[in-house]
Amino acid sequence: MAARLLCRKARVEEGVVEVEECVARVEEGVARVEEGVARVEEGVARVEEGGGEVEEGVARVEEGVARVEGGVAWVEEGVVVVEKGVEGYRRV
Secondary structure, three states, rough: EEEEEEEOOOEEEOOOEEEOOOOOEEOEEEEEEEOOEEEEEEEEEEEOOOOOEEEEEEEEEOEEEEEEEOOOOEEEEEEEOOOOOOEEEEEO
């Protein structure tokens, strides 16, 4: 079961994830939908067409917001915040 979000393409440059039009998808996890909210827990979050990847985190999609908790990064309205190693964000 895969949860997908049409967001922006994410790519990693020197530890910073940059976002621009792409598809975020979660594989090998448990996906459930609650009132239009898709959540993926204990799975692997992958960003295709960009190369960003988060493992062993909790990824969820809430109203156009892709979020990874307990992992490395999350995306909020076109902004990706990177944790554990790199602090900061980029708007694209």
